[in-house]
Amino acid sequence: MAEDEPDVGVPGTRxxxxxxxxxxDYTPEPDHSDDPGYMTRTRFLSNAAIAGGGVLTAAIVVPVVGFAVSTPLHSEEFRxxxxxxxxxxLKNAPPYPKPAPSTKIGxxxxxxxxxxSADADRRIFVVYGLKDPSTRPVPTPGEDSAVYEAAFAKWASALSASDFDLVAIWNRCAHLGCPVAxxxxxxxxxxxCHGGAYDSRGLVIGGPPPRPLDRVDIKVVDPRKSFTPEQIAKGDDRVPLAVAAKSGGAGLRVLVGKPYSIDQQQQAFELHSPGEPVSGALSHLYPFT
Ligand code: FES
Structure with missing residues (x-):
């Protein structure tokens, strides 16, 4: 080919x-956007997003409504x-004849x-012990044992029945309800279950529980005396603990009744569910806490 001729080539070849x-020449595929019965990709993704949002909303709303509805169940039937x-x-009550660190207090x-009802069946710990266990002397590191024993004996010999009280502690963990030991x-x-730890009065000393162990009302009564339901409701039938302890409880009986919750200051509240704080800011945020 001469150099000055245009290269038109052969059709269909390089x-x-x-x-x-x-x-x-391009004819677009129909997108069916005006056909409400046709499931386009966009329509499918939109429906999936709406369904997912519904599931998430239900996951939040259903428990909240459940807790709200269950609130009236807190005050259960009791007898x-x-x-x-x-x-x-009322054993191991003062006065102690020869108080020593090994003396059983409470x-x-x-x-x-x-x-x-079956729901109201429970295991409890009945504790006759010090109202304030922190008053009990503990040996300081390096302290002479004779000095400590003398301090303990002095403290224990000064105890009286008024330093003691009687509480009934429910063994249901305040975290998620496992039985405590x-x-x-x-x-x-x-x-x-998760390492919750409570002291002798059921107050939280470690782990995840949001409040102390719940309690059950307890009273000492004299079955030889009779009271009207109104007097019983007012507590007139209760024998003062110091009086009962002084007599060794002779002829008296112990009754347990309605469960209730407490805070760390041992203030009483209506019975709460496991996991539910009874006071403080977190109690207002429950069940989101
Ligand atoms: S249920 Fe007791 S610590 Fe969790």
């Missing part, structure tokens, strides 16, 4: 004129249950109590 489809002679519980009795070594309660 270097020849373009013979493929052209933009002007007073006789758990035996007062003398069985008593813990574990027992199962049947309520008016009494640990004689630490004079407290431990939860096997």
């Amino acid at each position: 270097g020849g004129p373009y013979t493929g489809p052209r933009a002007a 007073w249950v006789d758990i035996g002679p007062a003398g069985d519980y 008593e813990v009795t574990s027992l199962a109590v049947s309520g008016p 009494y640990s004689p070594g630490s004079s407290g309660y431990v939860c096997p």
Whole structure:
């Protein structure tokens, strides 16, 4: 080929004129956007997003509504249950003849109590012990044992029945409801599920529980005396604990009744569910905390 001739090539071969489809020839596929029955990709993704949002909303709303509805269930049916002679519980009371660090101060009795329904059946720890266990002297590091024993004897000999009280502690963990066990070594309660730890009065000393162990109302009564339901409701039938302890509980009985919750200051509240704080800012944020 001469150098001055144009290269027109041979159609359909390399270097020849373009013979493929052209933009002007393109016919678009129908997108069915005006067909409400046709599931386009956009429509599918929109429906999936709406369904996912609905599931997430339900996951938040359903528990909240459930907790709101369950609130009236907190005040459960109860009845007073006789758990035996007062003398069985008011043991190891002062005065102590020869107080020593080994002297047993207070008593813990574990027992199962049947309520008016299966839901109200529970295990409780009846504790006759110091109102304020922190007053008990503990040896300081390096302290002479004779000095400590003397300090303990002085403290224990000054105790009177008014330093003691009688409480019934429910063994339902305040975190998620596992049954706690009494640990004689630490004079407290431990939860096997997540390591919740409580002191001898059921106050939280470690782990995740948001409040102390719940309690059950307890009273000492004299079965030889009768009272009207109104007097019983006012508490007129209750024998003062110091009086009962002084007599060794002779002829008296111990009854347990309605469960309730407490805070760390041992202030009483309506019975709360496990995991539910009873006071403070977190109690207002529950169940989102
Ligand atoms: S249920 Fe007791 S610590 Fe969790």
